[in-house]
Amino acid sequence: MSTVRSTTATTAHIAFIDEIFKCSTAALNETLGYLNERIYHPESGGEPIRCPLIGAITASNELPSGEDTAAIYDRLLVRIEVGYLADPSNFAALVRSAVSRPAAPTRTTVELAALRHAVTEAVPAVDVPDAIVDAVCTLRAALRRRELIASDRRWRQSVGLLQASAYLDGRPAVAETDLSVLTHVLWDSPAQRPTVEREVLHLVNPDAKEALELADTIEELEAQLDAMAGQSREALSEWVIKKAHNQLATAGKRLEKLREEAATAGRSTAAIDRVTGRQRAVRARVLTEALGMDASMVQAQL
Template identity: 75%
Template sequence: MATDVEAFEAADTAKRLRAVVDELSAVFYEREDVVRTLTVAMLAGQHSLVLGPPGTAKSELARELTGRIEGANLWEILLSKFTAPTRLFGPVDVAALSRGEYRQVFDGRATTGHIAFVDEIFKCSVAALNEMLAFLNERIYHPESGGAPIHCPLISAITASNELPSGEESAAIYDRLLVRLEVDYLADPSNFASLVRSAVVAPVPVSRTTVGLAELQHAVNVAVPAVGVPEVIVDAMCALRVALRRKELISSDRRWRQSVRLLQASAFLDDRREVGEIDLAVLTHVLWDSPAQRPTVEREVLQMVNPDAKEALDLADSIEQLEAELDAKAGQSRESLSEWAIKEANGKLARAGKKLSKLLKDAQKAGRSTASIERVIVRQRAVHARVLTEALGVDASMVQAQI
């Protein structure tokens, strides 16, 4: 049982990590859920993938988050199909080789890293594949000179890619990444405007909260595993597994088992000593293989734990339909577009916006996760802005005033 001092220190670690999440969310627009989930994965001692097109701040976000762990050895690499194992784990010691000794220099390589950021993870060369798999899964490296494997101090790795794996070799690495997060270009017009302004306006200094390596290690190895998992959560996971299997979405037993630690980490981050239904929301980033499956997983999870978010996703369908109609009307006269916008699209989007605002307030009041609702709100604002500008000819400043 944890002492009072240990409990206080664990609570302080969680508090500081929440501050880190808040600080990074304020800097990286539309990334709050991504930042929080990456932090949860780190606390769970698991690896994550950030998937999205170039120019979506994947690398910058990963560096900012990993850089908040004070005293940790941070290891970063950009992979290519030509990356040799020694580039990852340590080059040959030339001085020793001249004396007839074959050994590697491990300083500054993966073998010494506590936190890792691996960019273009699926471009891992065939030569380095097995060593990378052992590094991620077992935290070991087999030296090229032979001998006993080296145990690496790796806590968690954040990986990034512009595309999904295309071959069996890359698929093996993909399976090792428990958390999978999609990012895209900014959708909310107000966030895009803020991004543009940030290029010409000097940034306002913000707080930079950090967490010590020892505190993080204690949280990962002691405090998070001590978070209780009540039977109601076990029952919910069993029911979710059945529901997803009906949709022909099947995850391995290993993946389900590793997910439990994610739930514990989510509760720990919120300073709770027991997993609650709200923590199940993190599973929306775990139980899919292709991005096309993610909406189905999200609906099944949220239907179980968050009725507000489920209703928001239903509204998202109608919003996407309106955007599809707008795309289909490309090339039509301004009069035709204006008539459609005034009689149909503008009113539907305005009503959706009001409903989403209410759902957000209800979820906040009830202490439920708001990530999915906020994501739909961003889409509603983006589509509404398109309708106002493309169909009604409203300028950008008026768009911002009306959204």
């Protein structure tokens, strides 16, 4: 942390640390103490400063690769990978936003006293039934069979995350649906995330589980499209007519149905929406690259 940032950090209740893994080893150690013990050791020496930090959000354009960053990476409980826009309609909205006046953002504020009460009293008071403990143990065993090992620290901290999920939903006890947040906790590399997600959804969300199975079909079709690069338009058209079009259309209809069923049952639609975005993106590629359709016409059809 620089002098200016450290001065701000010692008084912050919520901190944002950008490019956290680009710090020097010394700075990483200071940051680790700041996040773990809520203590900052001044660079110029002197007494350690106790910080009122409640939580921190970090960001990075790269994942850690060395032992010097492993400890701090393990302290980052929730991990969310943000990729480029895949859904053509979202990308179109991005392009339009460059030439239109953005709407004023909607702001949500929370009083500091209310936040402290939630963190120290309300969330810890949420009940964790034995059935949830059994489900977490089942999940851990399933991931170990796939050689995905999370530290005991992460498993213990994840219980608080489950309690927070239930609290934010206004419930006095953790339910199976809260387990879905663990898809953002129990992986180290992005390549592991789909496996973690599938194992979690086996327990809690049959709709999303089927959506991920449809995602395999969609990814296979995109791989086939990549492999056919350079082939004639006639060969590509034949592939679309005989295979790609029907499979993508069937996947799209089933995803719509799954989303409707999940929404009606009050289950999360996040995974289904993500797969739907991939289906739309692959369908757009098929229509433009294989059939030669104009991009604006494709957008209208999507």
